[in-house]
Amino acid sequence: MTSTETTAIVDGTRGGTALLTVDAVSKRYGKTQALSTVSVELGEGEILGLVGHNGAGKSTLVRLLAGREASDTGAIRVAGLPEGAAFTAAAAERAGIRMVYQELALCPDLTVAENAALSDRRPTGALWRRRAERRIQDTLDEVFPGHGISVLDRSGEMPMAQRQMVEIARALCTDRLRLLILDEPTESLGVDAAEALYRYLHRRTADGVSAVLVSHRMHEVVGHSDRILVMKDGSIVGQYPGGTTAESTLLAAMGGEVSTDTGTLERVEAELDDQEQPAAAREGAAVLALTDSRGRELTARPGEIIGLAGLAGQGQEGVLARLWAPGLLSRSVTVPSSRAYVPGDRQVSGIFPLWTVAENLTIAATRALGRFGFVSGARKRELASTWVDMLRVRGGAAAPITSLSGGNQQKVLIARAFAADAELVLLDDPFRGVDVATKNEIYTLMKAEARSGRTIVWYSTDNKEMAHCDRVYVFRAGRIVSEMPGSDATEQRIIADSFDETEGELR
Numbered sequence: 404m405t406s407t408e409t410t411a412i413v414d415g416t417r418g419g420t421a422l423l424t425v426d427a428v429s430k431r432y433g434k435t436q437a438l439s440t441v442s443v444e445l446g447e448g449e450i451l452g453l454v455g456h457n458g459a460g461k462s463t464l465v466r467l468l469a470g471r472e473a474s475d476t477g478a479i480r481v482a483g484l485p486e487g488a489a490f491t492a493a494a495a496e497r498a499g500i501r502m503v504y505q506e507l508a509l510c511p512d513l514t515v516a517e518n519a520a521l522s523d524r525r526p527t528g529a530l531w532r533r534r535a536e537r538r539i540q541d542t543l544d545e546v547f548p549g550h551g552i553s554v555l556d557r558s559g560e561m562p563m564a565q566r567q568m569v570e571i572a573r574a575l576c577t578d579r580l581r582l583l584i585l586d587e588p589t590e591s592l593g594v595d596a597a598e599a600l601y602r603y604l605h606r607r608t609a610d611g612v613s614a615v616l617v618s619h620r621m622h623e624v625v626g627h628s629d630r631i632l633v634m635k636d637g638s639i640v641g642q643y644p645g646g647t648t649a650e651s652t653l654l655a656a657m658g659g660e661v662s663t664d665t666g667t668l669e670r671v672e673a674e675l676d677d678q679e680q681p682a683a684a685r686e687g688a689a690v691l692a693l694t695d696s697r698g699r700e701l702t703a704r705p706g707e708i709i710g711l712a713g714l715a716g717q718g719q720e721g722v723l724a725r726l727w728a729p730g731l732l733s734r735s736v737t738v739p740s741s742r743a744y745v746p747g748d749r750q751v752s753g754i755f756p757l758w759t760v761a762e763n764l765t766i767a768a769t770r771a772l773g774r775f776g777f778v779s780g781a782r783k784r785e786l787a788s789t790w791v792d793m794l795r796v797r798g799g800a801a802a803p804i805t806s807l808s809g810g811n812q813q814k815v816l817i818a819r820a821f822a823a824d825a826e827l828v829l830l831d832d833p834f835r836g837v838d839v840a841t842k843n844e845i846y847t848l849m850k851a852e853a854r855s856g857r858t859i860v861w862y863s864t865d866n867k868e869m870a871h872c873d874r875v876y877v878f879r880a881g882r883i884v885s886e887m888p889g890s891d892a893t894e895q896r897i898i899a900d901s902f903d904e905t906e907g908e909l910r
């Protein structure tokens with residue numbers, strides 16, 4: 404299918420009942436045409452996968468499906484709702500449509516149960532707190548057995564993986580669920596929790612609930628969708644069956660070429676192939692050392708990429724926090740003085756929402772930009788546009804950061820860390836929401852930055868990424884349980900070590 408054919412409705416009902424029909428919707432933000440005459444029909448009990456590069460229009464489409472925004476033209480019809488009625492968020496909720504957002508939206512000062520009660524519109528009455536606690540507890544137990552969350556925990560103090568579970572569970576706290584929209588639901592989850600979510604999803608769809616799954620994790624979309632739509636530049640450009648479609652077919656359909664400068668990283672990659680890893684990374688003195696509660700040591704040399712692996716939320720984020728801000732009296736941490744950090748939650752501690760892309764990107768690069776105490780505006784713009792081109796940040800350097808899609812905002816944070824010229828770069832699950840093509844390019848960039856002598860410490864919930872590291876430490880319950888070269892860091896080995904109860908000597 405080509406983008407010119409998108410006015411034809413893409414039917415997923417297989418002759419059965421359509422739950423929802425999207426009829427030629429378009430949406431524009433300022434100069435950006437986010438959606439162009441998109442039409443889709445979603446069947447009852449169907450799981451519809453939605454893939455596309457960062458900025459392709461996926462989140463915009465699902466926001467329309469949840470009634471969170473109105474389309475400029477076209478219509479959305481839902482079985483059971485009166486024809487022609489305004490399709491608002493309240494109408495969508497009444498129709499049993501619930502959405503899990505890409506940006507976690509829990510209120511950090513409230514408990515899990517209070518957050519769940521906030522999103523529940525039913526009359527609450529005197530015993531609302533007890534009911535909310537029971538309801539979210541039961542849902543968490545059902546979807547994520549062994550989740551380890553107390554519903555009385557404050558959400559701001561929980562690791563990202565647990566916050567993601569709460570977001571999902573609170574969307575499920577509804578009696579009349581008919582459509583569940585999941586926008587990148589597993590980006591912060593470990594492999595065990597992601598599998599639990601999909602097992603639950605299949606149980607619900609067997610009972611007739613429909614789902615829309617937006618994700619950059621191609622194997623999950625292929626493995627769990629009945630049908631997959633590929634979006635590119637605001638249009639649907641392909642439709643494929645779930646289960647059997649090769650990931651490479653989807654990636655080819657997605658394209659992703661949005662910048663004119665596509666050659667920079669290819670050149671870097673070719674140069675890297677010719678270079679040896681610097682001697683310091685193989686045998687030099689450690690520039691970083693941190694001791695866990697049992698006295699096991701994590702070290703890193705200049706030029707090394709160190710991976711923090713294991714199941715999600717096993718203390719890896721805490722290690723990064725200690726390396727970032729060790730505290731004056733801490734004797735268990737040694738770190739270089741110049742450090743940069745990509746935080747795990749961009750909404751809370753990452754982006755400056757009132758600033759442009761260029762301002763967000765260059766805030767930490769004062770050394771590269773400053774001269775005799777002055778920061779040159781022209782140099783700032785130049786630096787920003789180099790990184791914007793290199794990482795293909797769709798939207799441009801002058802755009803307000805909040806006008807970018809989630810994955811493009813994340814690219815800006817990654818660029819900020821590397822533009823900062825710091826000796827140590829700390830990455831807390833940095834590729835959350837970044838598309839596959841860009842991720843591959845950033846792996847290359849990280850290797851190039853390490854070769855130039857920087858040290859990188861990288862936590863990822865995607866264990867497969869650990870193969871790009873020089874050395875990997877596996878964590879469980881805040882402690883190091885094993886250490887291995889990156890070449891040995893397969894997902895199976897990491898998971899086996901994560902569960903290994905024997906863990907005697909450090910392996």
Ligand SMILES: Nc1ncnc2c1ncn2[C@@H]1O[C@H](COP(=O)(O)OP(=O)(O)OP(=O)(O)O)[C@@H](O)[C@H]1O
Pocket residue numbers: 432433435436437455456457458459460461462463464505797798805806807808809810811836
């Ligand atoms: N509120 C907004 N204001 C201005 N532009 C916006 C707004 N929301 C989205 N856009 C633009 O619309 C386009 C589509 O964005 P959208 O968030 O739908 O992409 P996406 O496919 O979900 O990307 P990602 O994979 O990064 O989440 C992008 O170019 C984005 O910059």
